[in-house]
Amino acid sequence: MKKRFLLVVALALVAAMLVACATESTSVLDKIQKAKKVSVGTSADYPPYEYLDDAGNKTGFDIELMEEIAKRMGVELEWVDMPFDSLVAAVAGGKLDMSISCFNYDEERDKTVDFSEAYYTTEDAFVVSGAFTGTITEPEDAANYKVGVQSGTVQDGWLTDNLVTPGLLPEANLSRYERVDQAALDLANGRIEVLMGDYVPVQALVAQNPDLQIVYRGVLSTGPINIVLPDGDVELKTEVDRIIKELQAEGFIDALAVKYFSE
Amino acid sequence: MDFGQFISYIAQGTVLTIGVTLIALPSGLLIGTLLALLYVYGGKAASRIMNLYSTIFRGIPPVVLLFILFFAVSKGINLSAFWAGSLSLGVVSSAYQMEIVRGALLSVSGDQLMAARAVGLSRLHAIRYVVLPQAVRLAIPPWSNEAAIVIKDSSLVYALGVPEILRRAQLIGASSQKYLLAYLSAAVIYFLLVLLTTRLLNHLENKLAIPSNP
Numbered sequence: 001m002k003k004r005f006l007l008v009v010a011l012a013l014v015a016a017m018l019v020a021c022a023t024e025s026t027s028v029l030d031k032i033q034k035a036k037k038v039s040v041g042t043s044a045d046y047p048p049y050e051y052l053d054d055a056g057n058k059t060g061f062d063i064e065l066m067e068e069i070a071k072r073m074g075v076e077l078e079w080v081d082m083p084f085d086s087l088v089a090a091v092a093g094g095k096l097d098m099s100i101s102c103f104n105y106d107e108e109r110d111k112t113v114d115f116s117e118a119y120y121t122t123e124d125a126f127v128v129s130g131a132f133t134g135t136i137t138e139p140e141d142a143a144n145y146k147v148g149v150q151s152g153t154v155q156d157g158w159l160t161d162n163l164v165t166p167g168l169l170p171e172a173n174l175s176r177y178e179r180v181d182q183a184a185l186d187l188a189n190g191r192i193e194v195l196m197g198d199y200v201p202v203q204a205l206v207a208q209n210p211d212l213q214i215v216y217r218g219v220l221s222t223g224p225i226n227i228v229l230p231d232g233d234v235e236l237k238t239e240v241d242r243i244i245k246e247l248q249a250e251g252f253i254d255a256l257a258v259k260y261f262s263e
Numbered sequence: 264m265d266f267g268q269f270i271s272y273i274a275q276g277t278v279l280t281i282g283v284t285l286i287a288l289p290s291g292l293l294i295g296t297l298l299a300l301l302y303v304y305g306g307k308a309a310s311r312i313m314n315l316y317s318t319i320f321r322g323i324p325p326v327v328l329l330f331i332l333f334f335a336v337s338k339g340i341n342l343s344a345f346w347a348g349s350l351s352l353g354v355v356s357s358a359y360q361m362e363i364v365r366g367a368l369l370s371v372s373g374d375q376l377m378a379a380r381a382v383g384l385s386r387l388h389a390i391r392y393v394v395l396p397q398a399v400r401l402a403i404p405p406w407s408n409e410a411a412i413v414i415k416d417s418s419l420v421y422a423l424g425v426p427e428i429l430r431r432a433q434l435i436g437a438s439s440q441k442y443l444l445a446y447l448s449a450a451v452i453y454f455l456l457v458l459l460t461t462r463l464l465n466h467l468e469n470k471l472a473i474p475s476n477p
């Protein structure tokens with residue numbers, strides 16, 4: 001997922017230091033409840049997590065999740081679009097109440113802001129068809145076969161960085177598809193031997209096609225994603241974490257994952 | 264998403280781009296001109312301070328100043344992203360515009376000031392009625408260059424989330440996966456804005472030219 005350059009961290013640090021002197025002890029949660037409005041930052045340029053639909057409205061996994069969280073907090077949701085690099089600094093500087101934009105936990109970021117409980121953990125999976133005779137015990141074993149992946153995804157990045165660039169997997173043996181279901185079709189037809197994808201959408205594909213099976217599952221390119229919260233604000237974190245756990249228990253988040261990640 | 268929708272979505276940011284420019288450029292001109300007058304006619308101490316001002320603000324990348332103003336300074340005075348961005352660009356531009364006006368003031372011969380004083384004008388009147396009118400004419404060509412730079416620098420406010428042309432191009436590029444087309448559309452809009460501005464200023468330069476002094 002997204003981890004960007006040091007400058008952002010440096011800026012966030014500067015902002016946090018300047019702000020630290022002026023921080024009031026009241027929770028942002030009080031402010032949100034008083035104003036009946038929560039202002040949330042996102043960078044709507046990262047489908048399927050956050051992007052614009054054909055009508056130019058924000059949509060995606062994070063967007064719909066946040067809308068539900070705001071609803072359960074009983075407040076109005078105000079979206080603020082900002083480039084990804086500015087989001088942490090904006091929360092640290094008190095410009096935003098929180099940010100949701102597929103943030104991975106990161107030690108440097110943790111110095112200036114807090115993280116909610118992970119609302120979703122993305123895992124990777126390798127899928128093969130019934131005709132597959134090889135073996136995949138380690139993820140690197142995929143380099144011995146023809147591999148398919150959805151282009152531009154974190155899995156595409158993982159395969160490129162770990163298998164193609166070191167010369168383990170010839171570029172010609174990696175097929176990049178616009179959508180993961182196209183890759184699954186080619187897997188069933190035998191044009192590729194292994195498909196790598198996000199576990200949740202891939203599981204949905206396997207459920208539809210009994211000939212396919214998952215042979216490896218684990219965290220390679222991905223990991224837990226969290227909401228970015230103001231530093232040290234226990235009340236707000238408790239409230240957001242409570243709602244996240246509630247939504248996980250109800251299966252709301254899994255349903256969202258299927259909706260957005262298995263097209 | 265069809266092509267028309269695409270262009271019209273990005274073009275909606277033009278209003279903000281022009282808005283940012285229309286705040287940054289005149290505020291920079293106002294501050295820059297006042298400071299340039301102080302620099303040239305304000306004595307040794309003033310000229311040292313102005314020199315420092317110019318060195319500092321020309322030495323800071325506009326985007327850094329933008330972040331400082333938005334995330335730090337605006338803690339006390341709650342500035343919106345639009346105003347914080349526009350004003351930072353105005354401050355950066357004022358340092359450049361000060362240098363432009365200073366250069367123009369200095370290129371009007373000092374003898375003229377002396378002659379004006381000799382015929383009985385006060386120092387203030389001599390600057391106001393003799394030097395400044397000539398300096399303004401001399402400043403237009405380099406100033407149109409600065410205007411073009413400010414129009415293009417206005418794209419930096421995207422870093423604060425102001426949905427101007429560049430940010431809109433990024434968003435639509437991401438959702439449609441047509442990045443090249445998105446950035447090309449943005450480039451065309453910027454180019455037209457700069458072209459129009461420099462043409463207008465050329466026209467102004469010709470109109471203001473002193474007839475006897477081709």
